[in-house]
Amino acid sequence: MNKDNNIVCEVNFIDEKKVKAVRKKLPEDSLINELSETFKSLSDFTRLKILLSLAEDELCVCDIAALTGVSVSAISHQLRLLKNNRLVNHRREGKMVYYSLDDEHINKIINEATKHCKENIR
Amino acid sequence: MNKDNNIVCEVNFIDEKKVKAVRKKLPEDSLINELSETFKSLSDFTRLKILLSLAEDELCVCDIAALTGVSVSAISHQLRLLKNNRLVNHRREGKMVYYSLDDEHINKIINEATKHCKENIR
DNA sequence: ATTTCATTTGAATAATTGCTCAAGTGTTGT
């Protein structure tokens, strides 16, 4: 208790030295935030299927909709999110808009994750 | 219109050949699902910080709480999720429970994503 | 100009998620 009779948090046992050493090695919060945003883009079934498809070929919106079995509108919303997070590029050709992967890192990330999943046999 | 006077979806223009070729190369839905679950684990700021911390050292729950500035209860919830998704292991030592990374792939995934983020200078 | 087609957009809604709070384990020390 402190002078106002409020409960004062008595810190639990913490290995101060260890915690400080780890904290020093952590990346900045801003990078962790960007990383989590990137992973968020990859964390939805539909979006991941879009990215896996674009890894194979450049595709227009309605082709992606056909591939995924999701409405054109829903796909367009997801593509905008992927575009904002710099995971895909787009180019217009007449009425159609073609989407493609932004860079090769995305493939590498997915490939590493695939290894992880395949090793964890359930 | 069909015989019941309902509107029948007239398929939009779709590059059938391209779509079929891409579809053939896509992984099974079950794998895409596992992948998206893995990325979902990585897509939250707190969880990602936990994983980055565990990449440096084995840690107990209250140390992780101290590192992240999040309540012990919230951390415990997140650790359970990470445990269920096979991203972390745990071992009991007396009253304390120590968590560690499950395998090295997780590090590799995060490192690839870091490269992606750092290349996309905004 | 008007229509058609591919795509985008905003609002609305149902489902999911991260946290808090309070109560519950399991282990150690007295």
Added chain:
DNA sequence: ACAACACTTGAGCAATTATTCAAATGAAAT
């Protein structure tokens, strides 16, 4: 046996999110 401690768990709540629907662009064809 009892209290203290480290952690876990379930319920509940606010915030976020994936989709749908209807309306709006922008480009090409008539």
